[in-house]
Amino acid sequence: MKILTMGVEEEFVLVDRETRAPVNRAPEVIRRAARELGDQVQAEFFNARIEVCTVxxxxRGHLRDELSWLRSVVGAAAREARCMPVACGTPVLPPGDPLTVTDTERYRLMARRFAPLVTRGDGSARDDGLVCGCHVHIGTLDRERALALAQHMRPWLPVLQALAGNSPYARRRDTGHESWRSVEHARWPTVEPTPDLDEAQYLAHVSRLVEAGTLLDSRMVYWHARPSEHVPTLEVRLADANADLDTVVLxxxxxxxLASTLLPRAQDGVPPPRVPGADLLRAHRLAAxxxxxxxxxxxxxxxxxxxxDLLDTLVDFCRAALDTTGDLLWVREQRDRVHAEGGGAARQRAVFRQHGRLSAVVDALAAATVRG
Incomplete structure (x- = not known):
């Protein structure tokens, strides 16, 4: 079995060290962090959010070490800018000042084209669009294989979404969800399961969406799993950002x-499982x-x-692939930890029950993010 490479993109919200509210300090943090990280630290749509990318x-050990290093460097740069990086699907507290859009041509155009998703009727920025995800890249895969693999993976992705739920709070309230980010992010076009398309159909479909103005360009395809348009990978992009580093690595x-287990079927032309669209959407709603x-x-x-139980089923389904890469024992240990402690949303709510303050939740998330 060929061992596939993996990479991770993590998005962090920047919060003020005193108020714990999101702040528009990404340009300063990126400028400082880039001295060591180069283009592994990048701007995102809002100036209150940044992204780091592994090679x-x-x-597994290399991935964990690099993520820890990236977080450490960003944390130090943020301290110099009087803020903290927080790995969380949605900010716990609302911004103190209006959000600002990152000053690039593409982001300015997105803000104009999709103004109802970005601004309110009075022209002020909406703060419910500030969400942070964790994206996993698997490669090397050309577009044809990435598409076929994405379609085989579709029924399993809600399980991974449930594992990564880490946004129960948003704008000072408990949303009642484990992943409120999933709800807010779904306002954007094409945030949905991967359609059943071959490569030619994919290219034609995306072209029609761009021509119709539904998308700005092919980089705005936001399916839960998609062929990346800038690197030769399959990108799985439905997870919340998580402060707990072992959750990200898991x-x-x-x-x-999962990709290693299903890729031979995809390459052999085995049809993907036919899951009714309504059932698939329901599975994602349950996960969120x-x-x-x-x-x-x-x-x-x-x-x-x-x-x-579904998490256990996924681990068992991938057992041979996990054993080949030497990850099976570690995954089982992490699975047992998740069974005992719950996920990120459960940890956030436990901190609030203990302290009775949402600022304490932010502090716990910030500490765990940099401690990783």
């Missing part, structure tokens, strides 16, 4: 294990609302089952 690797390892503590839909037979 491709086949080794997510990447499971995405890689209930996370690991609730119910989900079994990827194999569509029955409703506890989400933690």
């Amino acid at each position: 491709p690797t086949a080794k 997510l990447a390892i499971l995405v890689r294990g 609302a209930q996370g690991l503590g609730g119910m989900g839909l079994d990827p194999l037979d569509g029955r409703e089952r506890p989400a933690l």
